[in-house]
Every structure is written in structure tokens, then in C-alpha cells.
Amino acid sequence: METKTRNLIRLFLSIILLILAFPLASQEAFPQKIEWKSNANALEYKVELENLNxxxxxxxxxxxxSAELSLPPARYRYRVHAYDFLGKEASLSAWTNFEVFKASKPKINKIERKLQVPKDGGSIGISVDIADVNKNSKFELVNESLNGIISASDKMNMGQSSSETDSISHLDFKNVPPGNWRLRVTNPSGLSSLSDIIVVDGEKMFTDVEVALIREEAVKETEEKVRREMEEKLSAEIEKAIALHDLDKEKAEADRLEAEKRAEEERLEAEKRAEEERLEAERAAEEAERLAEIARAEEEKRAKEEAKRAKEEEKRRRKLEKKKNGYQWKDFILEGGLGLTMRLYDESFKESYDESFSPALNVRAMYLPKKTESRKIGLEVCYFNQKFTHETNFLAAELISNVFDAKIVWQQKLVPAMYLQLKGGAGINMLQKSISYSSSYLARTASDDATYYYPLAAGNLSIFCNALKFIVFEVGADYKHVFAGSSAFGMVTPYACAGIRF
Known part of the structure; x- marks a missing residue:
């Protein structure tokens, strides 16, 4: 009877203490601390603290x-007075501002309790009404059976305050497996709340990582469950044995042995159940791995089909584009034509040969890669051939000029299909001289042949026309200055060409 009375008193006191402690447990104390640099001459410090609100x-x-504080939420500033051993002020710091924010326990007023996982395994949205949070609060879905934690991928309608006084109405989570989950909300202050169970329905194709995690967590959970059951039951049996210590020792010993026997049997039974659960977890993991393999195969098949469709689509697009636009001109042009070369200066050249004019054969190749609506820029290579002769009673002289040059081409549109051309560049002039003597000239009978190479500068002004798609025409004049040492000379060649455009 006395033992029963003592137990009732203990129960009553526990209830009273629980009632008194509840309001204190709902409010957390958050002390603050301010620190400053020491002063070698200071005996003590006085901190002047001001509430700016x-x-x-x-x-x-x-x-x-340093100083330990316990301040309500507000904006503050402080400065430190340092005093020496005579009580005189040794130094005074500048004002330092700081702010104390309100710490609150999150309030989960309302939450959506039943959700469906999308077929594509994407994110799910949860409608909530959660108060006393801020932008740095953590929103997590927790699942005790999977030992999984999933953080919110998006926070909507959140304020920017650092105080834990804001609210939120919607949360998004990615890759949530079906199961029973709870929403855990944790504020930066460390205070947190846990919601009721949220049921998430749907099918889930597990990845290799999830399969490994499920297998590992299942084994850990089974071992932990067995350990807890053993500890709880062993503790209960030990307490029961201690409570009966006043009974007969033989009976107590028999009871202890019986309890140990039952505990051993229960331990063996728990181990058996744990092994069965482990095997079941392995089978579940293997099934999940099989489903994941099927999902990977289907994904690879979809990817191949998508690549094949994209390739066919690109092929059709190019075919339609080619059909729409026709042949794509590369502006590569080959031309050939005739001209008339005229010597401009160098009297020694003029005196040595009879003709001041000579027919000239020219061949050109031009490429214009840079194009706009009204302008083209490119490169031209050109070959000219002309011959000059001189005959007397004693000799017959012949001079063949072969000109190879490369020029930069600039075309400006005048009217549709007609362009003004300016060209400039450099090249090589190969002069082939041949002199044959008569038998009466100083008894010389052998001919005098020689070949010379001189650099030259070249310029051009011409009109280019491509009125026909494949046929082009060009009319203009080439100017060349040959650097032949002291006998440098110039030539101008009006010409006309026709060619093919690719």
C-alpha cells in the first residue's frame, strides 16, 4: 500500500512539473555576446548600449x-569606454551598429496531406500555410522507413526579412518516392516543427544510387531495430528482477534464469525476423534494380529514336532549303580574254623594240568569300603574256613578257548584276630575251638567249557583270610597274574577258 501511494505521488509531481515546464519549453533563450579589442592600459571597460528603436x-x-547580453529584437548600437587604474578614460571606441532578430518556432497551420507523384517522376508541389519562418529556413521531407531527406527545390512568396516572422504558401520537391513523409521546418535559430504524415502515392523507377541506398538503409534499420528490442526487453527484465529482490533468493534466481531464457529466445526470434526482413529488403532492392534497368533500356531506346527523328528532320530541312534556295553560289570565277599592252615609260626599252603596242593573252581566277548585299571582297590570281620584236640587217630580237600576279579584289555594286572593281597587289615579271645575228655581223652566228625575273606592283580598274547565271564578263585596264633595276618600266593593258562562275 505504501509503495502504491509513493507511485501516485511521483505521478502527480511529474504532471505538475510537465505543466510548469511546457510554456518555458516553447520559448528558447538566445543570449547575445559582443566583443572588442583589449587596451593595455585599461583596468575596466564600460559599454554604452543604446536601443535605436x-x-x-x-x-x-x-x-x-566581452559582454553577455539578452536583448529583445530591435536595432542597437554600442561603444566601449576604457578606464585606467586611476579611473581616467584611456580610450573611446566608435559606435558599432547591430540588430537582434526575432527567433520563432515555425507554425505549420495547414498542409496538403495527400499527394500524387507525376508519371515522369518530376517535382511535386505542396500547398501549405506555414508562419514564423524566413528566407533562410530549411523545408525538408523526411521518411523514417527510407531514412531519406529531400529538401525543397523552390521557395515561393518568401519575404526578405531576417526575422523569423514571414510565411510561405507553396513548396516544390523533386524526385519524391511514394511513401509516408513528414514536413520538417527548421529556422536558422535552430527551432523546428514536424508536420503530420503526408501520403505520397505513385510509382517510382529507382536509380542505381537509390537501390544501393535502400539496401544499405534497410540493413541498418533491421540491425538497429533488433538492438533496440533487445535492450528494451533486457532492461525490462532487469528492472523486474530488481523489483523482486526482497523475495526468496531461489525464486528470484529462478525468475532471473527464466527471464534470461525468455530474453535469449526472444533474441533468437528477433534475429530470425531480422534475417527474414533482410532477405525481403534484398528482394525489394533486386526488384527495384530490375525496374531501374528496364527504365534505363527504355530511356536509351527513346534517346535513339529521338536522335533518328532529329537526323531525318535535319535531312528533310536541308532538302527543303536546297529546293527553296536552289544552287548556292560560291563566287569562284575562271576568266580568259585578250588585251593590248602599251609601254608607258623607259626609253631604253622603247629604242630596243619596234612595237609600242602588243597583243596580250590573259587568264584569271577569282574567289570572293566575303559578301554583303552590295559589296564583295576576295582574291585574284592572273597571268599575262605579250611579245615585243625588233629586226635590223644584222639581228632579229624577240622579248616575251610573262606576268604572274596576285591581287586583292574589292567589288561595289552599281546596279543589279554589275559591279565596279578595284584591285591591287604584286607579282613577278619573267622576261625571256632571244637575239639572232646574221652571218655578216662581226662573224657572230650563235644566238644570244637570256631569262630575267623582276618584281612588279599591279593595279586594276574594271567593270564586272554577271547578268547570266553561269557566264560573267569583265572589261577594264591593268597597270603594272616592273622594278628592273635602273631600267624600271611601266605598262598598261586594256582588256576584255569572259568566264564561268561557280
């Missing part, structure tokens, strides 16, 4: 270089 000031005296 209310204007209230207070003085804190300490011999340390």
Missing part, C-alpha cells in the same frame, strides 16, 4: 573584453 540607453561595466 526606443532611444533607451544602459551602461555595462566589466573587466573582460
Amino acid at each position: 526606443t532611444g533607451k540607453k544602459e551602461i555595462i561595466t566589466t573587466e573582460k573584453t
Whole structure:
């Protein structure tokens, strides 16, 4: 009877203490601390603290270089007075501002309790009504059976305040497997709340990582469950044995042995159940792995089909584009024509040969890669051939000029299909001289042949026309200055060409 009365008293006191402690447990104390650099001459410090919201000031005296505070949420500033052993002020710091934010326990007022996983395994949205949070709060779905934690991938309608006073109405989570989940909300202050169970329905194709995690967590959970059951039951049996210590020792020993026997049997039974659960977990993991393999194969098949469709689509697009636009001109042009070369200066050249004019054969190749609507820029290579002769009673002289040059081409559209051309560049002039003597000239009978190579500068002004698709025409004049040492000479060649455009 006395033991029963004591137990009732203990129960009553426990209920009273629980009632008194509940309001205190709902409010967490968050002390603050401010620190400053020490002063070698300071004996003590006085901290001048001001509440900027209310204007209230207070003085804190300490011999340390820090002060422990417990302030309500508000904006504050402080400065530190250092005093030496004579009581004189040794230094005064500048004002330092800081702010104390409100710490709150999250309030989960409302939450969607039943959700469906999308067929594509994408994210799910949860409608909530959660108060007393801020932008740095953590929103997590927790699942005890999978030992999984999934953080929110998006936070909508959140304020920017650092105080834990904001609210949120919607959360998004990615890759949530079906099961029973709870929403855990944790504020930066460390205070947190846990929701009721949220049921998530749907099918889930597990990845290799998830399969490995499920297998590992299942084994850990089974081992932990067995260990807890053994500890709880062993503790219960030990307490029961201690409570009966006043009974007969032989009976107590028999009871202890019986309890140990039952505990051993229960341990063996628990191990058996644990092994069965482990095997079941392995079978579930293997099934999940099989489903994941099927999902991978289907994904690879879809990817191949998509690549094949994209390739066919690109082929059709190019075919339609080619059909629409026709032949794509590359502006590569080959031309050939005739001209008339005229010597401009160098009297020694003029005196040595009879003709001042000579027919000239020219061949051109032009490529214009840079194009706009009204302008083209490219490169031209050109070959000219002309011959000059001179005959007397004693000799017959012949001079063949072969000109090879490369020029930059600039075309400006004048009217549709007609362009003004300016060209400039450099090249080589190969002069082949041949002199044959008569038998009466100083008894010389052998001919005098020689070949010379001289650099030259070239310029051009011409009109280019491509009125026909494949046929082009060009009319203009080439100017060349040959650097032949002291006998440098110039030539101008009006010409006309026709060619083919590719």
C-alpha cells in the first residue's frame, strides 16, 4: 500500500512539473555576446548600449573584453569606454551598429496531406500555410522507413526579412518516392516543427544510387531495430528482477534464469525476423534494380529514336532549303580574254623594240568569300603574256613578257548584276630575251638567249557583270610597274574577258 501511494505521488509531481515546464519549453533563450579589442592600459571597460528603436540607453561595466547580453529584437548600437587604474578614460571606441532578430518556432497551420507523384517522376508541389519562418529556413521531407531527406527545390512568396516572422504558401520537391513523409521546418535559430504524415502515392523507377541506398538503409534499420528490442526487453527484465529482490533468493534466481531464457529466445526470434526482413529488403532492392534497368533500356531506346527523328528532320530541312534556295553560289570565277599592252615609260626599252603596242593573252581566277548585299571582297590570281620584236640587217630580237600576279579584289555594286572593281597587289615579271645575228655581223652566228625575273606592283580598274547565271564578263585596264633595276618600266593593258562562275 505504501509503495502504491509513493507511485501516485511521483505521478502527480511529474504532471505538475510537465505543466510548469511546457510554456518555458516553447520559448528558447538566445543570449547575445559582443566583443572588442583589449587596451593595455585599461583596468575596466564600460559599454554604452543604446536601443535605436526606443532611444533607451544602459551602461555595462566589466573587466573582460566581452559582454553577455539578452536583448529583445530591435536595432542597437554600442561603444566601449576604457578606464585606467586611476579611473581616467584611456580610450573611446566608435559606435558599432547591430540588430537582434526575432527567433520563432515555425507554425505549420495547414498542409496538403495527400499527394500524387507525376508519371515522369518530376517535382511535386505542396500547398501549405506555414508562419514564423524566413528566407533562410530549411523545408525538408523526411521518411523514417527510407531514412531519406529531400529538401525543397523552390521557395515561393518568401519575404526578405531576417526575422523569423514571414510565411510561405507553396513548396516544390523533386524526385519524391511514394511513401509516408513528414514536413520538417527548421529556422536558422535552430527551432523546428514536424508536420503530420503526408501520403505520397505513385510509382517510382529507382536509380542505381537509390537501390544501393535502400539496401544499405534497410540493413541498418533491421540491425538497429533488433538492438533496440533487445535492450528494451533486457532492461525490462532487469528492472523486474530488481523489483523482486526482497523475495526468496531461489525464486528470484529462478525468475532471473527464466527471464534470461525468455530474453535469449526472444533474441533468437528477433534475429530470425531480422534475417527474414533482410532477405525481403534484398528482394525489394533486386526488384527495384530490375525496374531501374528496364527504365534505363527504355530511356536509351527513346534517346535513339529521338536522335533518328532529329537526323531525318535535319535531312528533310536541308532538302527543303536546297529546293527553296536552289544552287548556292560560291563566287569562284575562271576568266580568259585578250588585251593590248602599251609601254608607258623607259626609253631604253622603247629604242630596243619596234612595237609600242602588243597583243596580250590573259587568264584569271577569282574567289570572293566575303559578301554583303552590295559589296564583295576576295582574291585574284592572273597571268599575262605579250611579245615585243625588233629586226635590223644584222639581228632579229624577240622579248616575251610573262606576268604572274596576285591581287586583292574589292567589288561595289552599281546596279543589279554589275559591279565596279578595284584591285591591287604584286607579282613577278619573267622576261625571256632571244637575239639572232646574221652571218655578216662581226662573224657572230650563235644566238644570244637570256631569262630575267623582276618584281612588279599591279593595279586594276574594271567593270564586272554577271547578268547570266553561269557566264560573267569583265572589261577594264591593268597597270603594272616592273622594278628592273635602273631600267624600271611601266605598262598598261586594256582588256576584255569572259568566264564561268561557280
